[in-house]
Amino acid sequence: MERFVSSYTNKVDAKGRVSVPASFRSILARDGFDGVFCYPSLDSQTLDAGGSSLIDEIHALLEGLDPYSDERDELSLALFGESEILKIDQDGRVVLPPRLREHAGIADSAVFVGVGHKFQLWSPERFEARRMGARKRVVELKKLLRNAARGQTGAIGGAGT
Amino acid sequence: MERFVSSYTNKVDAKGRVSVPASFRSILARDGFDGVFCYPSLDSQTLDAGGSSLIDEIHALLEGLDPYSDERDELSLALFGESEILKIDQDGRVVLPPRLREHAGIADSAVFVGVGHKFQLWSPERFEARRMGARKRVVELKKLLRNAARGQTGAIGGAGT
DNA sequence: ATTGTTTCCATTGACGCCCATAAAATTCCA
DNA sequence: TGGAATTTTATGGGCGTCAATGGAAACAAT
Numbered sequence A, B: 001m002e003r004f005v006s007s008y009t010n011k012v013d014a015k016g017r018v019s020v021p022a023s024f025r026s027i028l029a030r031d032g033f034d035g036v037f038c039y040p041s042l043d044s045q046t047l048d049a050g051g052s053s054l055i056d057e058i059h060a061l062l063e064g065l066d067p068y069s070d071e072r073d074e075l076s077l078a079l080f081g082e083s084e085i086l087k088i089d090q091d092g093r094v095v096l097p098p099r100l101r102e103h104a105g106i107a108d109s110a111v112f113v114g115v116g117h118k119f120q121l122w123s124p125e126r127f128e129a130r131r132m133g134a135r136k137r138v139v140e141l142k143k144l145l146r147n148a149a150r151g152q153t154g155a156i157g158g159a160g161t
Numbered sequence C: 001a002t003t004g005t006t007t008c009c010a011t012t013g014a015c016g017c018c019c020a021t022a023a024a025a026t027t028c029c030a
Numbered sequence D: 001t002g003g004a005a006t007t008t009t010a011t012g013g014g015c016g017t018c019a020a021t022g023g024a025a026a027c028a029a030t
Helices: A022-030 A052-063 A070-081 A098-104 A124-148 B022-030 B054-065 B070-079 B097-106 B124-148
Strands: A006-011 A017-018 A035-040 A047-050 A083-085 A091-094 A109-114 A119-122 B007-011 B018-019 B033-041 B047-050 B084-087 B091-093 B109-114 B119-122
Touching: A006 A017, A017 B007, A035 A052, A035 A098, A035 B047, A047 A052, A047 A098, A047 B047, A052 A070, A083 A091, A098 A119, A109 A124, A109 B084, A124 B070, B007 B022, B033 B054, B033 B097, B047 B054, B054 B070, B084 B091, B097 B119, B109 B124
Parallel strands: none
Antiparallel strands: A006 A109, A017 A091, A035 A047, A035 A083, A047 A119, A109 A119, B007 B109, B018 B091, B033 B047, B033 B084, B047 B119, B109 B119
């Protein structure tokens, strides 16, 4: 499966339009999906986005929960209820609805960040803060990771210093 | 698996292009990947790079973590969000995006250093500094190795020089 | 009519693609 | 084995295409 990688900062114009990075678009297209599935992230002030495989994943997650349980009701409401399927116009842009923009604090520019199977939309300021925090924590987590990755060749611990 | 060895210093031109050493290219090609997966190293001011096997390795590492955990989210952000898939043009060059160049302090030339399953990109100055530091540490490590390898043939501590 | 939304067009700048040159390595042959 | 011929590499530059972005025009809704 093709993965979303790298990050791109694009402008949001007065109409709320923003260009989806071309490389992300081609992954979505290969996924057989002519749009962007998008919802407010549950645990950060960002938007999660992806194609049909992301929808399937969330669907599968909900399937795993007890039918008619409160947890399942709440979660499906939180995920599918708040989500949107954004149309990609012929210039490769989507319109971000106000609700989504507010959740992520996105004003006049947005950062598209690939995280493998999906991507996220951040406000530049919040992304920068999150990025720095993540790097710091990851360095702390390295020991943990070495154990988790034992038997592998060590992509992270590597030959560094 | 074929391994990246040796080091090469190549020029970075005005467009940010740099030739990937031919021997590295052929390894990548054998890996079935006509690009370079590249991200800022977590623990030094260098870039880590490799082919699809490196991507798979990182992906597998993330898969091994708790789904929906903060650790996993942060790690995928720090790894996939900051990495790039650099295309190799028909002359065997890649363009280094500003973000990556800044992290490694690479200006008008870059050192490609093979470290087995992956390779690294250094600024010449920083590489030299690290190399000197590494030599010092190696001398210290040799004592450790002598003890650990007592009774073996001593490929490292050996009777050399 | 006014507001909001979608389609279409135009500009600009980056990137991919191609060619040219020069140095280095390799092959080939005497 | 020496040296010439050929192939591979590294590097610089030019040019066309495409992506990102701003704005206008067509369309829909209230």
